[in-house]
Amino acid sequence: MTPLDLTSDPVSLTAALVDVPSPSHEEKNLADLIEAALRTVPGIPDSQIIRRGNTVAAATRRGLGRRVILAGHLDTVPVAGNVPHRLADGIMHGCGTVDMKSGLAAYLHLFATLATDPALAFDLTVIAYECEEVESRFNGLGHLAASDPEWLAGDLALLGEPTGGAVEAGCQGTLRVRVTAHGARAHSARSWLGDNAAHKLAPVVSRVAGYRARTIDIDGCVYREGLNVVRLESFVANNTIPDEAYAMVNYRFAPDRSEEEAFAHVVEFLALGEDFTLTLEDSSPGALPGLNQPAAVPLIAAVGEVRAKLGWTDVARFTPLGVPAVNFGPGDPVFAHRMDEQVPVAQITQVAAQLRTFLTTRPA
Missing domain, CATH: 3.30.70.360 (Alpha-Beta Plaits)
Incomplete structure (x- = not known):
């Protein structure tokens, strides 16, 4: 398998993630690639990377005072003849493009490129987890919350759910x-x-x-x-x-x-x-939006559009830990799980740019 380059632009990284099939319970190949890529990120020693099953997490330890968690799931629904990806007229087609490999690509890219950047305003934790699309008992983020809750500790958590580039706060x-x-x-x-x-x-x-x-x-x-x-x-x-x-x-x-x-x-x-x-x-449980928390203020300023999440997502796993959480990623969730799953590449670029602005803006 071709190694992943997390510093490549988020659109190319999305394509690379999509081209590695990872339906639920079959995430090992993709988890292996992501783990190997994270171990090459400057400033991130092996002691700051963990692997639990097919869930991989890495963290910066720069003492920046506040921490933002970037989390996205590795798994997709079963592939339906829609891998590898296909790019046409500014739209990337393929299994997982919207749910949620484009969001995960933006998160991994920013973690890798900001890990040692002097402009970084928050310490970062990135989590790529298994088995979101199946029963809750298999969920890698849930397992991590139980086995290593310190890895879910922070001032704000972002989930790469498709939100059309808006912030969808909390969840029902x-x-x-x-x-x-x-x-x-x-x-x-x-x-x-x-x-x-x-x-x-x-x-x-x-x-x-x-x-x-x-x-x-x-x-x-x-x-x-x-x-x-x-x-x-x-x-x-x-x-x-x-x-x-x-x-x-x-x-x-x-x-x-x-x-x-x-x-x-x-x-x-x-x-x-x-x-x-x-x-x-x-x-x-639901998850409170937590938009009045200091760590969320620059995110709102960077994105502009904020609305309530009217469904349930894994942001709720942060509520018992006292961590406010929001959903933020490219793509229209209407296309999730469909054979014609797709995401506009401009939206991947937009989300990555807005997130970079947020992560390099110090809260007042």
């Missing part, structure tokens, strides 16, 4: 609850002898459909919550009254609520009776 939390209705089975020809569990879900679905979503402004970022039925299931046979039915309800909550508060809110709103069982299936 998400939880799913299973609402199970209980009844009694019977032949549908004698339905009065049974108790239809599916029918019992009707008022629950209606209640959720009428939910008035809360909108809240945090640090100038407006988060809109949502409560929705995302799955309905009930079946025994075509001639049988079902004795059990369930609805999966997803709550997307603003980051000013904790997971416990969000779950309590859902329980209170649904107000279920004795014929129902409520089970928390999974839950992930």
Whole structure:
């Protein structure tokens, strides 16, 4: 494999990363290349580089007083005939171009070129991690937070999620609850002898459909919550009254609520009776934007456009550590995971330039 040159321009580096296939659980080749490249960065001794599985991290230790973390995942969805990359009319096509090898390329490039630059205003940690696109239990950033939490310590964290070159601050939390209705089975020809569990879900679905979503402004970022039925299931046979039915309800909550508060809110709103069982299936916290933190001020000045992140991303892994986090990367997330995944090369250049301005501007 051709070694990576992290000092090459971010567009060329994006192409090089895309051309090394790295679907989830198959990131080793790319992790090897990135680790080898980081070990050539001036001013970064081996003691300031770690490898955990296929997650690689490196850090400067210049005593600059504040630290910014630059994190991006290595993995992509399965390749679908869209590797190697293709460049046409200022657009780079290929698996991972937008999610998120272009963002990771900008981060790696800036780490390598600023590591010993006198203009650098913050110490830097760069993290290239595995298995973001699959179940949370495989997530390399989550594993690093558990095994080496000091590597996630800083004054501000940036995730290279595609944001179209804007800053998307924090993220919403998400939880799913299973609402199970209980009844009694019977032949549908004698339905009065049974108790239809599916029918019992009707008022629950209606209640959720009428939910008035809360909108809240945090640090100038407006988060809109949502409560929705995302799955309905009930079946025994075509001639049988079902004795059990369930609805999966997803709550997307603003980051000013904790997971416990969000779950309590859902329980209170649904107000279920004795014929129902409520089970928390999974839950992930949100992340506060933290745009009022001193380290974030020059980022806002450099980028200009700031908005709330209305989904869940790995920025939430920094919240329990007290580190404000934002999403910032090139590309339209609409193209993520698609066969025609693509990113404008001008946006890669723009994000890298704005990020360089931020990283070389000392907070007031």
